[in-house]
Amino acid sequence: RPSCPSCDAPAVSDAAAAYAAAMGLDVPVEGEPAAGGKDKDKRRKKGKKGGKDKKEAAPAKAGGEPKMSAAALRIKQKQEELRLAQEAKAKAIAEAKAKAEEEERLEREAEEAKAAAAKAKRDAKKARIEAQKKAGTYRTKAQRAKDAQAQVRLEAMRAAGMVVPTGPDGESTTGSVDDGTVSRPKYGKSKKQKEAIARRKAEEEAAAAA
Secondary structure, rough: OOOOOOOOOOOOOOOHHHHHOOOOOOOOOOOOOOOOOOEEEEEHHHHHHHHHHHHHHHHHHHHOOOOOOHHHHHHHHHHHHHHHHHHHHHHHHHHHHHHHHHHHHHHHHHHHHHHHHHHHHHHHHHHHHHHHHHOOOOOOOOHHHHHHHHHHHHHHHOOOOOEEOOOOOOOOOOOOOOOEEEEEOOOOHHHHHHHHHHHHHHHHHHHHHH
């Protein structure tokens, strides 16, 4: 049988063709190309051409962002969480440091203000003492204690009805506060003292009756 160069399948006899037709099969007959031969050639050519297009289009797909796997996504998420945690920690440290510095500054200013107030008080006391020394009225702590004791003795003497002599300025001359000596008092009651005692006694009786 002569071959068909343009056919994919060899030609069959008329009997075989009739049987194939009865069975619904598409078989080539002698002298005719096999069914679908031209279509197959077209598909092959188209496939080759299309394959070339796919190969040319492949770089465009590769140039886009690659899809990450689930493991890579988890790693990226962990890295992001770690970065945020480090930033939060650094922020907390900075805020704590700023707060400590502010508290230290306020404490230092309070100490400076306290020291300045104490210095002002000392300066005022020093100025007052200098003024008293110039006026001749300055008394030391020991001298003020002696003055208080002398005053107590004078009050006791007056309460006992003793005559307390006074100097030209009206101060008592029963003793010297500086040396602690006391002169002998003069006993006896003057008219004014008697009147004062009587008046004081009457006031005490009136207060007791009330």
